[in-house]
Amino acid sequence: MKSLNTRMLVLLLAMECTAASGRTIYVDDDGPADFSTIQSAIDDSNDGDTIIVQPGLYQELVEYHGKNITLTSTNPGDFDVVAATIIDYTVAFVGTEDANCILTGFKINYRISGHGTHATISHCLLFGNIVSWGTVIRSCDGTISNCVVADNIPAGDAIGPSIEGCHGLIKNCTVANNIRGIRVLSGSTTTIENCIIYGGNGIRVEGGATVNILYSDVEIIYGGGSINLGQGNINTNPLFVRVKDPFVAFNGDYHLKSQAGRWDANEGRWTIDEVTSPCIDAGNPNSPLGYEPFPNGGRINMGAYGGTIQASKSYFGRPPCEIIIAGDINGDCRINFLDFQIIALHWLRDESQ
Numbered sequence: 001m002k003s004l005n006t007r008m009l010v011l012l013l014a015m016e017c018t019a020a021s022g023r024t025i026y027v028d029d030d031g032p033a034d035f036s037t038i039q040s041a042i043d044d045s046n047d048g049d050t051i052i053v054q055p056g057l058y059q060e061l062v063e064y065h066g067k068n069i070t071l072t073s074t075n076p077g078d079f080d081v082v083a084a085t086i087i088d089y090t091v092a093f094v095g096t097e098d099a100n101c102i103l104t105g106f107k108i109n110y111r112i113s114g115h116g117t118h119a120t121i122s123h124c125l126l127f128g129n130i131v132s133w134g135t136v137i138r139s140c141d142g143t144i145s146n147c148v149v150a151d152n153i154p155a156g157d158a159i160g161p162s163i164e165g166c167h168g169l170i171k172n173c174t175v176a177n178n179i180r181g182i183r184v185l186s187g188s189t190t191t192i193e194n195c196i197i198y199g200g201n202g203i204r205v206e207g208g209a210t211v212n213i214l215y216s217d218v219e220i221i222y223g224g225g226s227i228n229l230g231q232g233n234i235n236t237n238p239l240f241v242r243v244k245d246p247f248v249a250f251n252g253d254y255h256l257k258s259q260a261g262r263w264d265a266n267e268g269r270w271t272i273d274e275v276t277s278p279c280i281d282a283g284n285p286n287s288p289l290g291y292e293p294f295p296n297g298g299r300i301n302m303g304a305y306g307g308t309i310q311a312s313k314s315y316f317g318r319p320p321c322e323i324i325i326a327g328d329i330n331g332d333c334r335i336n337f338l339d340f341q342i343i344a345l346h347w348l349r350d351e352s353q
């Protein structure tokens with residue numbers, strides 16, 4: 001009897017562990033998987049589940065229905081994978097989702113409609129969309145990071161901001177060359193960190209709204225609300241690779257130019273530019289570097305590619321050195337006080353847990 005009870009306890013514990021970790025559900029539009037549409041996978045999922053979507057074209061409305069699930073492409077950290085995993089319409093939340101609800105790694109061809117959701121949104125591409133008001137992210141109050149919002153056009157005469165009513169943290173995003181930029185609504189606060197908001201785009205802060213801005217490159221800030229400018233802000237041409245020409249059928253490329261190398265997605269290789277963006281190594285020194293390739297300056301870049309494998313490399317006045325010397329933290333081929341400063345800033349930090 002005692003041993004049966006023990007066995008039942010073990011079984012119950014095992015069931016609880018399974019519930020906590022959740023199921024993994026696979027979706028592919030044209031290959032073997034659990035489902036061929038994202039929505040059918042969401043409908044079958046429960047809180048805590050992870051839905052992994054293979055590259056493909058998903059021509060559907062994707063609705064979370066309040067489920068705190070993870071919806072991800074196969075490698076959200078790689079923007080080449082993100083660009084190939086396409087939701088050809090809207091992603092909609094009902095608004096009750098919390099920060100454990102995740103949307104990461106998709107190109108979204110219409111809009112993210114949040115209804116006040118606190119879902120965590122990252123590594124999404126919203127560019128070249130033709131959408132009502134020109135608004136591609138609306139009412140998402142969780143953290144939005146590493147998203148490119150660019151070249152979006154209103155479908156009719158009514159013109160709105162590309163990001164509206166998102167009152168959380170917007171971090172490492174690039175907002176450029178839309179008809180309008182970000183609008184913060186009355187009674188709310190938005191924090192903007194490590195972002196590039198440029199190319200005719202700015203931040204409109206309505207009366208009674210508050211915006212906190214730090215380590216960002218912002219072209220224009222206007223409106224009757226409170227504007228708190230923290231450390232590290234600039235207003236300088238970010239030197240994007242290519243801004244979309246409105247009369248030509250190509251999209252812009254919002255990677256940052258660098259004489260030490262930047263990723264060319266069209267060619268699938270690193271290439272060297274004649275100038276270097278002031279947004280490289282200009283993000284918050286306390287932000288994790290993530291996956292930035294060497295030489296990375298020991299400091300995150302501003303913009304959507306900052307902290308990713310496609311972050312533009314740091315330039316120190318001559319080509320990067322051939323070998324990496326132990327102790328050269330910033331990658332300038334010298335070991336000196338600059339390296340020591342970076343070590344001192346992060347001294348005794350422990351991310352091993």
Ligand SMILES: [Ca+2]
Binds near residue numbers: 028029030031054056
């Ligand atoms: Ca596929």
Ligand SMILES: [Ca+2]
Binds near residue numbers: 295
């Ligand atoms: Ca860097």
Ligand SMILES: [Ca+2]
Binds near residue numbers: 330331333
């Ligand atoms: Ca160094």
